[in-house]
Amino acid sequence: MGAAALLAFGLAGTPAMAQELDIRIAVLTQEVEPPPTLANLDPPPPDEGLQGARLAIADSNTAGKFLKQRYRLDEVVVPQDGDTAAAMEKLAADGHRFVVTALRADALTKALAAPAAAGMLVFNAGAPDDVLRNAGCRTNLLHTLPSRAMLADALAQFLVKKRWPRWFLVVGPRPEDALYADAVRRAAKRFGAKIVAEKAWTGDSDVRRTAQAEVATFTQGPGYDVLVVADEVGDFGNYLPYQTWDPRPVAGTAGLVPAAWGRAIEAWGAVQLQERFKAQAGRWMTPADYAAWIAVRTVAEAATRTRSGDFATLSAAIRADGFEVGAHKGRRVSYRPWDGQLRQPIPLLTPVSLVAEAPQEGFLHPITDLDTLGYDRPESGCKAPK
Amino acid sequence: MKKVFAVKTFAATALALCLATPAFAQTALAQTAYVSNEKDNTVSVIDIKSLTVTETLPVGKRPRGVTLSRDNKTLYICASDSDTVQVMDVATRTITHNLPSGEDPEQFALHPDGKRLFIANENNAVVTIVDTEARKVVTQFDVGIEPEGMAVSPDGQWAINTSETTNMAHWYDVEKGAVVDNTLVDQRPRHAEFTKDGKFLWVSSEIGGTVTVIDVATRQPVKTIGFEIKGIHKDRIQPVGVKLTADGKTAFVALGPANHVAVVDTATFRVTDYLLVGRRVWHMGFTPDEALMLTTNGVSGDVSVIDVPARKVVKTIKVGRYPWGVAIAP
Numbered sequence: 001m002g003a004a005a006l007l008a009f010g011l012a013g014t015p016a017m018a019q020e021l022d023i024r025i026a027v028l029t030q031e032v033e034p035p036p037t038l039a040n041l042d043p044p045p046p047d048e049g050l051q052g053a054r055l056a057i058a059d060s061n062t063a064g065k066f067l068k069q070r071y072r073l074d075e076v077v078v079p080q081d082g083d084t085a086a087a088m089e090k091l092a093a094d095g096h097r098f099v100v101t102a103l104r105a106d107a108l109t110k111a112l113a114a115p116a117a118a119g120m121l122v123f124n125a126g127a128p129d130d131v132l133r134n135a136g137c138r139t140n141l142l143h144t145l146p147s148r149a150m151l152a153d154a155l156a157q158f159l160v161k162k163r164w165p166r167w168f169l170v171v172g173p174r175p176e177d178a179l180y181a182d183a184v185r186r187a188a189k190r191f192g193a194k195i196v197a198e199k200a201w202t203g204d205s206d207v208r209r210t211a212q213a214e215v216a217t218f219t220q221g222p223g224y225d226v227l228v229v230a231d232e233v234g235d236f237g238n239y240l241p242y243q244t245w246d247p248r249p250v251a252g253t254a255g256l257v258p259a260a261w262g263r264a265i266e267a268w269g270a271v272q273l274q275e276r277f278k279a280q281a282g283r284w285m286t287p288a289d290y291a292a293w294i295a296v297r298t299v300a301e302a303a304t305r306t307r308s309g310d311f312a313t314l315s316a317a318i319r320a321d322g323f324e325v326g327a328h329k330g331r332r333v334s335y336r337p338w339d340g341q342l343r344q345p346i347p348l349l350t351p352v353s354l355v356a357e358a359p360q361e362g363f364l365h366p367i368t369d370l371d372t373l374g375y376d377r378p379e380s381g382c383k384a385p386k
Numbered sequence: 387m388k389k390v391f392a393v394k395t396f397a398a399t400a401l402a403l404c405l406a407t408p409a410f411a412q413t414a415l416a417q418t419a420y421v422s423n424e425k426d427n428t429v430s431v432i433d434i435k436s437l438t439v440t441e442t443l444p445v446g447k448r449p450r451g452v453t454l455s456r457d458n459k460t461l462y463i464c465a466s467d468s469d470t471v472q473v474m475d476v477a478t479r480t481i482t483h484n485l486p487s488g489e490d491p492e493q494f495a496l497h498p499d500g501k502r503l504f505i506a507n508e509n510n511a512v513v514t515i516v517d518t519e520a521r522k523v524v525t526q527f528d529v530g531i532e533p534e535g536m537a538v539s540p541d542g543q544w545a546i547n548t549s550e551t552t553n554m555a556h557w558y559d560v561e562k563g564a565v566v567d568n569t570l571v572d573q574r575p576r577h578a579e580f581t582k583d584g585k586f587l588w589v590s591s592e593i594g595g596t597v598t599v600i601d602v603a604t605r606q607p608v609k610t611i612g613f614e615i616k617g618i619h620k621d622r623i624q625p626v627g628v629k630l631t632a633d634g635k636t637a638f639v640a641l642g643p644a645n646h647v648a649v650v651d652t653a654t655f656r657v658t659d660y661l662l663v664g665r666r667v668w669h670m671g672f673t674p675d676e677a678l679m680l681t682t683n684g685v686s687g688d689v690s691v692i693d694v695p696a697r698k699v700v701k702t703i704k705v706g707r708y709p710w711g712v713a714i715a716p
Binding site for chain 1: 508509511528530531532549550551552553554556565568570573574592593594595619621624643
């Protein structure tokens, strides 16, 4: 900056100098009818992701006013039966190039198939699917939400470090539960744990009434250390703790949960982020909100460092070596060049406490231990041109 | 055994001081440190002569930044979750009154006029200026997200605030009453410290892992200092507190979860020593004679005592939970 910046400040009062850099970001979500679950203590918020993006815009504008940068957010919520590809075309027609999505994998895939999407930089803040980081990857797609593989690896490191390597895997009936189970199996193999038993949860009774009898019988038999549950919508998993035949901890999607974000996270300024979010949204920040927040902050950080609003300049800056964005997780985070995934620490949480954080000490990596979580470069199935 | 050794070391230091300037040594012997314990809502009082905690005083909620008035008669305490700055009479150890501080005061700096306190309000993205005599808010000014570090230049012209998420040092011209410039630094700036001659500003970046030295005249960075400790991952080296000796020749940088304090030669910007202290070291304070330095170690809940000339850690003193700030009175 130097002389130019000093000059700019010297003349800051005159309107002629008020060349504000205008940076526009869109956030795209879709209405989803949540599947019926037994309990509805914490229904999924309808504005998940949107609120995270909104807060990041407010945060970026606080910083932007010192640099004459203004950030604007356009919000698009596609109806349940709506077409995300058409929404992308419309965003492109409106001149949008940065799109933060909090969509499920199928809706995101559809959105990316829109011809206009090719000219955009798309952030995935809603779909943890590993296929999107491998065979389904794209040059212009970055993932701020951790993949299922990252979550399962985080859990595996902790359990292996605790010397609890024998797992009883319980898999729910939904397709995403099968994907979560795949990630758990992969993690077991990578870190030397063993799935000693595996059972499908059929979910045809109200487990709230019958858990004490049913879960005990269901978990009787094999010797194991931890019951690992795959139940992403939270239908039955929360009723498993304390009901097992043997006294064993529960982990996975219930009990001890690996997640991108949770209310118990408070170090490295996380308290301030949580409080800003709560004041704005009137609820706690979810992993998708956090992922959307960091996606918008990524664009803003690139604009701050380059002092540019140019799409090509910002896209290049985000992917450049040494690009970092503040994540409130105590580590420098950046995007993996091979699949666009944001490498980040993964907290292991209970609803009210932070139990541990992965990568756990001792899991070594030649470049960065953050790459011990998820698909590392040699394992990646992403063939998109870099 | 360690304790005995420490007392001996101190006795030697004290003896040396007695031989040099007897009158000065007298005051040195009465030195007292005040350490805020963030998660205990207390301030530990440490007698520097015996290096023991003599009192633990209840204060407001989540005490963080602490600083002494110029006459050392008054201790100001940021009681963050009480949304106030408490004023303690050092002689009687009682809170005499609270100052309006804005929401969530975290750190502050006293203007050389001894009157105006510049307070960073972490939750509000503002800095509050309070007149400590009139006990009134003079004004507030906007800064970036999560303001934390505060410093006022020795000539009183500049008040600096660093904002953790905006990654800037904001330059507030005290006379003009406006932020006139902003210097970008690495991720998550935590602390700002002027050199005694007012020519340079040192800013630590916790997540960036660096300290940026900024030329005050041009407000441009002149040097970025990195750190490297064998066996410690670079991501765990997180600079927070910075203190400079009165002669301006040496800087001490607290490296957070790296559990070390770096000693930097300010002429070459080279790190000459890494001193092992307690866990998660954040802030530091010199005794007024600069014979000793105390560091607050949040995770281990203690204070390390560094013999400054010898560059050695001589003692560890248990205090409350999450010690945060330290101020030492003659």
